[in-house]
Amino acid sequence: MSALTNKRILIGISGGIAAYKTAELARALIKHGAEVRVCMTKAATEFITPLTLQALTGNPVSSELLDPAAEAAMGHIELARWADLIMIAPATADLIARLANGHADDLLSTICLATETPIHLAPAMNRLMWSNAATQDNCKTLSQRGYTLHGPAEGEQACGEIGAGRMLEAQDLADLVISVFDKSIFNQSIAKLPLSGKTVLITAGPTREAIDPVRYITNRSSGKMGYAIAAAAQALGATVQLVSGPVSLEAPDGVERSFIESAAQMHDKTMALANDADIFIATAAVADYSPAQVAEQKIKKDSKGQNSNQELSLKLQTNKDILSDVSHAFPRLFSVGFAAETENLIENALGKLKRKNLNMIVANQVGENKGFDRDTNQIEILWQDGQLSLPEQDKKTLAIELMTTITEHFIASSTLTSK
Numbered sequence: 001m002s003a004l005t006n007k008r009i010l011i012g013i014s015g016g017i018a019a020y021k022t023a024e025l026a027r028a029l030i031k032h033g034a035e036v037r038v039c040m041t042k043a044a045t046e047f048i049t050p051l052t053l054q055a056l057t058g059n060p061v062s063s064e065l066l067d068p069a070a071e072a073a074m075g076h077i078e079l080a081r082w083a084d085l086i087m088i089a090p091a092t093a094d095l096i097a098r099l100a101n102g103h104a105d106d107l108l109s110t111i112c113l114a115t116e117t118p119i120h121l122a123p124a125m126n127r128l129m130w131s132n133a134a135t136q137d138n139c140k141t142l143s144q145r146g147y148t149l150h151g152p153a154e155g156e157q158a159c160g161e162i163g164a165g166r167m168l169e170a171q172d173l174a175d176l177v178i179s180v181f182d183k184s185i186f187n188q189s190i191a192k193l194p195l196s197g198k199t200v201l202i203t204a205g206p207t208r209e210a211i212d213p214v215r216y217i218t219n220r221s222s223g224k225m226g227y228a229i230a231a232a233a234q235a236l237g238a239t240v241q242l243v244s245g246p247v248s249l250e251a252p253d254g255v256e257r258s259f260i261e262s263a264a265q266m267h268d269k270t271m272a273l274a275n276d277a278d279i280f281i282a283t284a285a286v287a288d289y290s291p292a293q294v295a296e297q298k299i300k301k302d303s304k305g306q307n308s309n310q311e312l313s314l315k316l317q318t319n320k321d322i323l324s325d326v327s328h329a330f331p332r333l334f335s336v337g338f339a340a341e342t343e344n345l346i347e348n349a350l351g352k353l354k355r356k357n358l359n360m361i362v363a364n365q366v367g368e369n370k371g372f373d374r375d376t377n378q379i380e381i382l383w384q385d386g387q388l389s390l391p392e393q394d395k396k397t398l399a400i401e402l403m404t405t406i407t408e409h410f411i412a413s414s415t416l417t418s419k
Contacts, residue, residue: 003181005033010079010117012088012108013053014095015043016167017158018124022089023048024170026056029177039063039079039108041095065107079107080115087177088112090124090167091149093135099147100138118180120148122173127163136391143376143392150176150401154388164389172404179235179400193237194407200233201277202226203270203284203322205245207263211314212295221285223247225338225377228399229281230255235400236407241277243269245284263287263319270322274330279410281336282323283362289316324356331357334410339363349382359383360409362402381405 009029013022026036038053040063050061062079088095088108095109104110112119121142129135130152139149151168168176204226208216223244231252234240240255243266251257258273260266263286274280292315299312327335337358339349342365349363363380378392381402390401 003032003178004029007034007181008082008084009034009036009177010083010086010111011036011038011053012086012091012111013038013040013044013048014088014090014092014108015041015047016090016092016124017047018090018167019044019047021167021170023052023056025087025089025173026053028170028174030057032174032178034177035059037062037079037082039111041106041108043092043094062107065105065110077114080111080117083115083117085177085180086112086115086117086119087122087173088119089122089173091121093123093125093129093132096121096123096135096138096142100141118146118148120150120176120180122150122167123152123165124167125152125165126157127161127165130163130165139391140378143378148393148397149391150393150397154386176397176400179397193235194411195233195279196237198238198278199241199276200230200238200279200281201241201243201270201273202230202233202281203243203266203286204230205247205249206285207245207266207287208261209263209287209290209319210261210294211291212297212299214298217287217290218246219285219287221245223249223284224375225395225399226281226283227252228395229283229403231396232399232403233279233281236403238279241273243273243284263290263322267320267322267325270326271329274326274333277330277333279334279336279406280326280330281406282326283338284322285340286322287319290319291315292317321356323358327357334359334406334413336360336362336406340366342366346380346382346387349380353382353384359413360406383409 011026013019029036036057037059038057038061040050040061054061098109099112104113152164153166153168154164155166156162157165205223206219206221208218210216227249230240230242234252234254242255242257244257244259258269260269323337335358337352337356339352339361341348345363345365349361353361360383364377375394376392377395377398379390381388388405390398
């Protein structure tokens with residue numbers, strides 16, 4: 001039985017050329033057992049006819065807010081309550097702006113205001129419209145309100161320009177819908193999974209650097225992003241080795257986990273596993289420094305317990321650089337690093353990409369309630385001659401999109417190497 005069996009999916013379509021892809025999305029969802037209904041904006045009907053979607057789904061297509069027949073039963077409320085998930089594809093810059101500002105001037109935007117159902121958006125627009133600050137602010141607002149954004153992808157656009165703004169392909173969107181209801185994410189036979197037969201090595205979580213038997217130095221990493229990436233890699237068919245610092249997370253199904261405490265332990269374990277890996281993804285927030293000496297006993301206050309003016313000095317030593325050591329010792333590995341920065345995000349990440357001999361680096365801003373110990377994140381994916389921005393969204397969805405991008409680049413690099 002498919003994860004979408006008997007699930008009710010409402011597809012929203014706004015007015016963009018990518019609307020032609022939505023017919024294929026509807027077919028893919030129905031093939032997996034979903035019941036699909038469609039709501040279109042007036043502009044969307046200029047790109048694809050309601051009759052086409054009605055023929056594909058077997059259900060009438062809704063488009064009018066003030067339809068006397070539908071509104072007799074409060075049609076917009078009925079649709080808002082009917083759906084288990086709403087996927088709007090394409091989501092144009094105009095629709096995104098109207099949703100961000102709480103408009104309810106057509107049926108689709110009214111449904112979005114009147115529902116408690118999860119809403120997913122597949123942005124599609126010209127590259128300059130996508131990169132415009134107003135669009136980016138609107139996307140951030142929607143993400144913070146619980147909307148989930150998928151894409152856009154980079155490539156050639158209908159206008160002839162090349163850049164970020166293409167709607168994700170229909171099957172990719174269908175896979176993402178499946179992932180909401182099924183942890184396996186991509187419901188395909190193992191032979192068709194792109195990472196089948198490959199091993200992905202991932203580090204995740206913080207490290208703890210002991211000061212004495214009681215105290216240690218650590219950081220705010222929760223490990224959520226690394227664990228989500230491990231689940232996504234496993235779903236793509238990979239054998240996943242997860243080297244984890246101390247976290248309160250369950251290991252994803254099918255993932256082999258090794259627990260460590262310190263940066264030195266993570267270094268040793270990762271180096272031992274790297275020789276058998278094909279892809280290395282270093283998401284762990286590894287301590288750069290550790291105490292030069294660890295006290296054998298708990299460090300005590302003075303004998304009278306009065307130490308208001310007492311100071312404690314710790315001499316710190318530099319820890320080994322796991323990411324750099326692995327990427328240089330195993331140059332055949334497709335190595336992906338993470339850069340958590342408080343300033344100069346892109347500049348610092350590009351420097352790390354080159355300095356540590358990486359194929360790709362994922363940069364994210366931290367501080368001021370960003371990045372660490374949250375369920376959402378916003379990232380920049382950088383490689384030698386390219387960049388992809390993924391807006392703020394939940395880390396599980398973000399991990400799927402990130403792992404898909406890593407897989408595409410890994411396959412491309414493997415093809416070039418084999419030639």
